[in-house]
Amino acid sequence: MYNPTVARLTYRAVLGRRRAAILFVLPGLLLLIAAAVRGFNGADDQVAADVLGGFAIATMVPLIGVIAGTGSIGPEIDDGSIVYLLAKPVKRPTIIFTKLIVAIAVTMAFSAVPTFIAGFILNxxxxxxxxxxxxxxxxxxxxxxxxxxxxxxxxxxxxxIGLVYALVWETLFGSLVPGARTLSVQQWSLSLAEKIGGEGLIGSDVGLPAAVALLAGVTVAATWYAGQKLRVLKLAGEE
Structure with missing residues (x-):
């Protein structure tokens, strides 16, 4: 299901000069904010939770997800170069799965790692x-x-569309509007964090069993449907 050649091409596309610059900006800003907050306020558990929840999870992670997720396949479809990849003897679900692995790896590297470092800086x-x-x-x-x-x-x-979703739905509605929180990836992920962090520091409107089910369901359904869409994408000359 994993194709190294597809992965190499996808990494090259996602980590191109322009996207790589953007990918480094957000983690760098998080670390800068963490250092400034620690310098002014000292080590404070609640302040650390507020910074990581308000910027890292609510803003940085979804924005990096937009860059990595859409960048792993969108540009190839837009400029038509996807036809060269689809013409190769590689199953289309394999292409989607490989691109998903690359997108996940990039998103984790540029979001989870700086979140961990920022947490240690803060408290x-x-x-x-x-x-x-x-x-x-x-x-x-x-x-x-x-x-x-x-x-x-x-x-x-x-x-x-991804930026609107990340900035409006996840950052604004997902944080402030009670009804929207149950349909927010941010809130689902915070449900897991709530079970690990100190009592009262982290909150989520979604219970852990529901959060795990929703995270798994959305991931599987989105991956499957992306595979189906790529499967029916016609190459020039195909009937």
Whole structure:
């Protein structure tokens, strides 16, 4: 199911000069904020949780997911170069699965790792805050990658739609509107963090069993549907 050649081409596309620059900006900003907050406030568990929850999970992870998820396939579809890949003797579900693995790896590397480091800068992992939010970033990376990979296969405006989803739904509605929280990847991932972090520091409106089921369901469904969309994508000259 995993094709090294497809993976190599996908890494090259996702980590191109322009996208790589954007990918480094958000983690760098998180670390800068963490250092500034620690310098001004000292080690504070609640402040650490607020920074990691408010910026890392609510903003940084979904935005990196947009860049990695849509970037793993969207540009190839937009410029037509996907036809060269589809013409190779590689099963289309294998192409989607490989691109998903790449998107997940990139999203995790640029979101979970800096979240972990920022957590230690903020409060030295007091009450397991750094680990809790790192776990949240890891599981959210999987779901976001699948969702935005699907978006890249179904729309030529995947980046714009993804940014609207990340900035409006996840960052705004997913954080502030009670009803929308239950349909937010952010809240699902925070449910896992809540079980790890100190009591009262992390909150989620979704119970752990439901969160795990929703994360798994969305990831599997999005990956399957992306495979179906790619399967029916016609090459020039195909009947």
């Amino acid at each position: 030295g992992n007091g009450q397991q805050v750094a680990i809790a939010y790192t776990v949240a970033a890891l599981v959210a990376s999987i779901a976001y990658s699948a969702l935005f990979l699907l978006l890249g296969t179904v729309s030529r405006h995947a980046v714009v």
